[in-house]
Amino acid sequence: MAVTLSPRPALDDRAAAALRALLGDRFSTAAAVREQHGREETYHPTMPPDGVAFPQSTEEVAAVMRICAQYEIPVIPYGTGTSLEGGIAALRGGVTIDLQQMNRVVRVSAEDLDCTVEAGVTRKQLNEYLRDTGLFFPIDPGADASLGGMAATRASGTNAVRYGTMRDNVLGLTVVLADGRIIRTGGRARKSSAGYDLTRMFVGSEGTLGIITEVTLKLYGIPEAISSAVCAFPTIADAVNTVIATIQLGVPVARIELLDEVQIRASNAYSKLDLEVAPTLFFEFHGTEAGVAEQAETVKALAQDHNGGEFHWATKAEDRTRLWEARHKAYYAGIALRPGCSGMPTDVCVPISRLADCLVETKADIEASGMVAPIVGHVGDGNFHTCMILNPDDPAEIATAQAFHDRLVMRALAMGGTCTGEHGIGYGKIRYLSHEHGDAVAVMRSLKQALDPAGILNPGKVLPGN
Structure with missing residues (x-):
């Protein structure tokens, strides 16, 4: 499908220098690395970023975001590259933040049936870690996707009929905002009426409102x-x-x-x-x-x-x-x-x-x-x-x-349905959002403007004209 792109700015030399100073060889502008991070497995064309950052902590993600915010450089979060609707495409160039090196299981509470993981942990990695606890995480989209990416796309899969989707199984998040601030949403309690439900706002936002760096999840006992x-x-x-x-x-x-x-x-x-x-x-x-x-x-x-x-x-x-x-x-x-x-x-x-x-x-x-x-x-x-x-x-x-x-x-x-049950909008389905949500799209746009006024978080995705 043809895509209309805004003029593509080159990566600012000062920003590139700052990112190299921060990450060393964990910031790359090599053609092969960039190509890999702009390619998915469907018909969408490859659209590589200008550089790729490989942070190893939430604090490093925040530091990368502050640099990109200073120079108004687009930022695209990347989990394992299993997006199906162009969600990882660098439509306007910029920097991809690859979260795969943030792959630690932070904690598991067998008594409370929950855990906290960094965004780069994959579903198979988590279940392997849990193997001797008698617990498992059931959301199974097929691909061995990262749990941060699954939260960002509100993923689902074959077990959803019994266990629900990511929307139902995320208790809390750590998120880096467009200006580099770090916030934590939700918690470990199974119910709360405290304030707006920011967790549900970020789950399914596809990296357009913030970058998820940690996820707190419900766990389940392995069936007899x-x-x-x-x-x-x-x-x-x-x-x-x-x-x-x-x-x-x-x-x-x-x-x-x-x-x-x-x-x-x-x-x-x-x-x-x-x-x-x-x-x-x-x-x-x-x-x-x-x-x-x-x-x-x-x-x-x-x-x-x-x-x-x-x-x-x-x-x-x-x-x-x-x-x-x-x-x-x-x-x-x-x-x-x-x-x-x-x-x-x-x-x-x-x-x-x-x-x-x-x-x-x-x-x-x-x-x-x-x-x-x-x-x-x-x-x-x-x-x-x-x-x-x-x-x-x-x-x-x-x-x-x-x-x-x-x-x-x-x-x-x-028939009262939706254009996407689990893949997300990306840019591949962006033309359908207004048909489905009508005037509610304007409310979504207001949220985007409030959290990302410069429009640097995964631009060209989810919202028409974003």
């Missing part, structure tokens, strides 16, 4: 029993109606994932599975042995009511891992259907009662458009993705995909 299953259906409507019945009945499933027949074909080839090529639900049940058995029998009966096939179980840890690893690699499996192409992922979410309507209409739209576009979804909470596999150098394919995406978003909004 875990069981996974797959079940194929003759139509996508049958599969989704099973999901709707499951949620409306209140069955506490941990995960319900949908893969359409195009995605199943791709995943069979890419991940060496042998699943029936049909719309398929992946389930996972957490709880006691008796509770898991009860959940499974209830869902199996609901699936049979909606023409579901045989349940194929994965109870061994290695079998579950293989199954969910294939789900997490769905994006790469889809791209492999057209070697040399890129993906344009979508990310709508609708009320659960409208999910079947939205998916059936979307499936028909894909077929009418002639695109290769597998569908996957965290359908337990109404969120699904299509991924259009396209040649990024073909303007006609890009135009077809964009027109489809526009129709999909407007369809979701008309």
Whole structure:
């Protein structure tokens, strides 16, 4: 997609000198380093910054921000580079702050079921650290994203139907503001009525209001029993109606994932599975042995009511891992259907009662458009993705995909949904924000102006005209 950029200022020599004095060789202007920090895995073009800073503490992040504020240099926070909507692109040049060296688990309180981590800690790193405590952190967006980045994008994933999203699991934050001030929001208490909820304001702000450097998170006990299953259906409507019945009945499933027949074909080839090529639900049940058995029998009966096939179980840890690893690699499996192409992922979410309507209409739209576009979804909470596999150098394919995406978003909004359930706005979805939020965008703009009057925090993202 073509992007209109403001004039790109060169990195001020005085600012570069100050950053080198502060960080030494942890500030780089090398072309390869800059290129890496402007590139993501979707169709968006690479847009590198003018320099990359690698701080190792909140205080160093604050010092970098003060230098950049002094010279009005754009600043882009960077976790692991797994953004899908252009969130890490340096649209106006500037300095990327790479937080990966801030990767310490600050503390864990098993008694209180919480922990505090630096922003660069990844979800897999945290769960490895927690392995011997009997606890885990359940938010699982697929990629091994940093927890700071997950908070900044209000990430979600396969476990959200039971455990919620990052919005529900962040208790507090340490944030560096545009002028270099350090603030701490929230705390460790599970409830508070003290003042404005600044934590929720920064969660999902995508680095446009401040840079998250520490996150305090809820933790959960590892379930006594875990069981996974797959079940194929003759139509996508049958599969989704099973999901709707499951949620409306209140069955506490941990995960319900949908893969359409195009995605199943791709995943069979890419991940060496042998699943029936049909719309398929992946389930996972957490709880006691008796509770898991009860959940499974209830869902199996609901699936049979909606023409579901045989349940194929994965109870061994290695079998579950293989199954969910294939789900997490769905994006790469889809791209492999057209070697040399890129993906344009979508990310709508609708009320659960409208999910079947939205998916059936979307499936028909894909077929009418002639695109290769597998569908996957965290359908337990109404969120699904299509991924259009396209040649990024073909303007006609890009135009077809964009027109489809526009129709999909407007369809979701008309059903009371959202343009993004978990990927965020970045600049890839910026044109939809006003359609979704109307006059509330002006309130968002006022918050941005108050916290970042010079507009240096991740400019060009989230808000139109930012």
